[in-house]
Amino acid sequence: MEPTGGVTELTVVGKNLAFDIECFEIQPGKVRFTFDNQDSGVSHNFHVGGPGGVNSQTDLERGKTTQTLELELTEPGRYDFWCDPHATMEGHLTVVDPAAPGSTVSGGS
DSSP: OOOOSOOEEEEEEEETTEESOOEEEEOSEEEEEEEEEOOTTOEEOOEEEEGGGEEEEOOOEESSEEEEEEEEEOSOEEEEEEETTEEEEEEEEEEOOTTSTTOOSOOOO
């Protein structure tokens, strides 16, 4: 079943060599990540990997920049995100099965 509705919008800020948020829980479907690098003079990127062979990233860019990464995350499970040059910058998101018992993400149409 294809997801209906819009795109899930997530914003992650990189500042002081750390992400401002490290955990998301979303429904399966299209996801648009906005990565806001607020570290002037420091190169960052935003890299996502997980189930189904997901392995996508933004370009490594120096200084205050904003980048967008759009993915279709349809397989439930844990997806990790990180900045390639900075091991301390990491987090994860969980794509939940909205039909699973105990799901905290409500479906929408």
